[in-house]
Each structure stands twice: as C-alpha cells, then as structure tokens.
Amino acid sequence: MERDESQPWANLQGALALRRQVEDVVDAFYEEGLDALVLLGIGGTYASALQTEVYLRGKTKLPVIVAHAAEYCTHGTLRITKDSVVLFSSVTGTTEEMVAACQRLKALGCRLFGFVDVPDSPLAPYCTNCISYPKNEQLKLFMVANRFLFLEGAFPDYEHYNAVLEEFLARDLLAVEERADPFAQRFAADKYAHSLKHPEMPHYFIAAGTHFGAAYSYAMCYFEEQHWLRARCLHSSEFFHGALEIVDADTPVTVFIGEDESRPLSLRAAAFLPKITRHLTIIDTKDYPLPGIPSDYRASLSHHILRAVNNRIDVHLEREFRHPMDIRRYYRRLPY
Known part of the structure; x- marks a missing residue:
C-alpha cells in the first residue's frame, strides 16, 4: 500500500x-x-x-x-x-x-x-x-x-513570483510533507479508532476561499471515492446557518484554514467548534513554512500547502484502514 x-x-x-x-x-x-x-x-x-x-x-x-x-x-x-x-x-x-x-x-x-x-x-x-x-x-x-x-496590469510581480516558484516551490512543499507526517499519522490513527465506534457518522470538512474547492474535492474525491469514508463539505460562511446544529460531541470536524482574504471566515468556525465537538482538527497552512517563498505570495499558494499535508494523511489512512486508494466498486465499473 x-x-x-x-x-x-x-x-x-x-x-x-x-x-x-x-x-x-x-x-x-x-x-x-x-x-x-x-x-x-x-x-x-x-x-x-x-x-x-x-x-x-x-x-x-x-x-x-x-x-x-x-x-x-x-x-x-x-x-x-x-x-x-x-x-x-x-x-x-x-x-x-x-x-x-x-x-x-x-x-x-x-x-x-x-x-x-x-x-x-x-x-x-x-x-x-x-x-x-x-x-x-x-x-x-x-x-x-x-x-x-x-x-491586465494587475500582477506587477509576475516575473519575480514565477522565478521564485520555479526555484523553491517543489522543494518547500516536499519539506511541508515531511513536517506534516507525524500529524498525519496521528490523524489517520484517530480517524480509524473513531470509525470503529461511529461507522455511520460522516466527517465534516469546513473551509473557505481557495480552500473551499480543496475541501469539496477532498471530501468527495478522496474521503468518499478513494478511502470509502463518509464525508461532507461545508463552506465556513454557511456553517453557522444550519450545520452547526447537527454537530455534537462525537462529530469529527476538520477545518482547513488558508491565508487568502477568506481566512477570517474559517477562523470564526475554528474558534466556535471546540465548544461543541471533542473531535476537532484544524489544519492551518500558516503552521507550515515555505522558506524560499516571500510571505506576500503565500495567499496564492496556501492550497498547495494543504494538498501536501493531505498527501500524508492519505498515505496513513490507506495504511490504517488497509484500503488501497486505487480500487473502486462502482466508478467507471458499472454503467450509470
């Protein structure tokens, strides 16, 4: 695996x-x-x-x-x-x-x-x-x-931005994976233990900005399709308009916090959730350095940091659940 x-x-x-x-x-x-x-x-x-x-x-x-x-x-x-x-x-x-x-x-x-x-x-x-x-x-x-x-004249740092990415991004994201690995191992072990007790309970992913698309994809294309784990994705700004009433002490919730303009929306959800659930995980891209990347550029790149962290989670979920990510029951196997 x-x-x-x-x-x-x-x-x-x-x-x-x-x-x-x-x-x-x-x-x-x-x-x-x-x-x-x-x-x-x-x-x-x-x-x-x-x-x-x-x-x-x-x-x-x-x-x-x-x-x-x-x-x-x-x-x-x-x-x-x-x-x-x-x-x-x-x-x-x-x-x-x-x-x-x-x-x-x-x-x-x-x-x-x-x-x-x-x-x-x-x-x-x-x-x-x-x-x-x-x-x-x-x-x-x-x-x-x-x-x-x-x-359009809206990106004056374009050449420098790309030169920095071409020199440092791949190296720095590999370092993010290495840094995230112990956390990812704990996350996967906790998820497996929780699933044994609550096999029918979905895992909620909450995010905003560029991280909302990442959460949407991770819940549906990774947790559900590849890991066969029930999941639901919520926008941070919508969480307080219905979904908060379904969260209880045993509900697993992960909040993705990025570094673009929508960061306050996810911080609000992250600040509220410890009052309700005992199974809260916060993945904040600010916790992961990109040594070669100027801080002004991180907002446009934080979803790549999140993907690097989730890459390690995937590896450990695969191991904990003894479920290879490349097998499918129905997708492209049955007519639909």
Whole structure:
C-alpha cells in the first residue's frame, strides 16, 4: 500500500516548466479579445474551477464564469458566447459530460484551452489549444489565471513570483510533507479508532476561499471515492446557518484554514467548534513554512500547502484502514 512519494514533486517541477507554453496561448487569446473566461469542470475538476474563480474574483474585472459540465449540457447559460474562452482540465479526457459540454461549446464558437493529460483522448480534439502534462491541476489553472492578471496590469510581480516558484516551490512543499507526517499519522490513527465506534457518522470538512474547492474535492474525491469514508463539505460562511446544529460531541470536524482574504471566515468556525465537538482538527497552512517563498505570495499558494499535508494523511489512512486508494466498486465499473 505504500506509494512513491517522490514522483509528484518531480512532476510539479515539470508543470512549472509549462509556463512559457501557457503564456503563448493566453497572450493570443487576450490579443484576440474575450468577453468572459469560463472555467469548466465536473467532480474534482469542478472543485479546481471553484478555486480558480475565487482566486480571480477580487483581482480582475474580466467576467469569470464557473460552469458545471453536466449542468451546462442540460440548460446552458446565455452568459457564455462565441467570444468566450473556456478553460478546463481533464485527467482521462473521457468523462462523458465533459466531452458533451466541450462539443456544445465548440459548436457555439468558443475557444477551448484544455489541460488534457491523455493527448489522444476523445476530449482533446475539441481543444483550440491543448497541453498534455499529468497532474498538478490547480497549478496549471492558476498559471493561466496569473497570466491574465499580468496582461491586465494587475500582477506587477509576475516575473519575480514565477522565478521564485520555479526555484523553491517543489522543494518547500516536499519539506511541508515531511513536517506534516507525524500529524498525519496521528490523524489517520484517530480517524480509524473513531470509525470503529461511529461507522455511520460522516466527517465534516469546513473551509473557505481557495480552500473551499480543496475541501469539496477532498471530501468527495478522496474521503468518499478513494478511502470509502463518509464525508461532507461545508463552506465556513454557511456553517453557522444550519450545520452547526447537527454537530455534537462525537462529530469529527476538520477545518482547513488558508491565508487568502477568506481566512477570517474559517477562523470564526475554528474558534466556535471546540465548544461543541471533542473531535476537532484544524489544519492551518500558516503552521507550515515555505522558506524560499516571500510571505506576500503565500495567499496564492496556501492550497498547495494543504494538498501536501493531505498527501500524508492519505498515505496513513490507506495504511490504517488497509484500503488501497486505487480500487473502486462502482466508478467507471458499472454503467450509470
């Protein structure tokens, strides 16, 4: 059940090296003009779209639209036009809702920029521009977002920011994993012990900002799909409007606290929860140094810190529950 933990960080360095290719594509789109940037996704890629949109929300006047592929196929949206640029990521390039949505968007006349890991997949031909490089989805989407911000004059530190990431990010995130490992081991052991006593109780994940998309993905794509553990994701700002009444002393809750503008929302939930539950975990990215990264840049990177911590949790959950993460009962095994 052990996995190779070194490969993802070599992959991250390779993803950072895609920047010049990304810049060429985005620069061409910007020169041609666009009326909106559409972030298309489903499942985990929808979560990444949410992260990218909230990152851009307070930084650009360019309309940014998050489109769920299945919902777009059923009722569309008039805000997306032939002058829109559609950005998406796909691991397999075969998800039927994504293929159908891209077919419809292509027919509309949109320009499609896809990070499709498999270049000869059914999704790739619909791309106006396609880059095939595996993993690091959020990094690639944020790379596009940052280039648009630069072209708008909203990112004066763009070149220095990227130079720092290319030199230090992979190394620093590996150090985060090492630092987080003892905590991750305790978390997994506690989760296993709690599950024996309360097998039907869901684990609540609470987050905001760019961390909300991460929590959405971690609850659904990791805890539920890969670990077969019941989970629910809540936005920090919504927790106090219903969900707090369902939490009791035995409810397991994890709060992800990032470093962007939404940090106070998660701090509020984290301050309240010790009054109610005995099973609270707080993962605050401020607890993990990035020695090579200026503090001003951490807000745009804290979701990567969270992913590094969760990587170690996954390894130890896999071991505690004796459940390999790559097996599925139903997903892509039964027709649906």
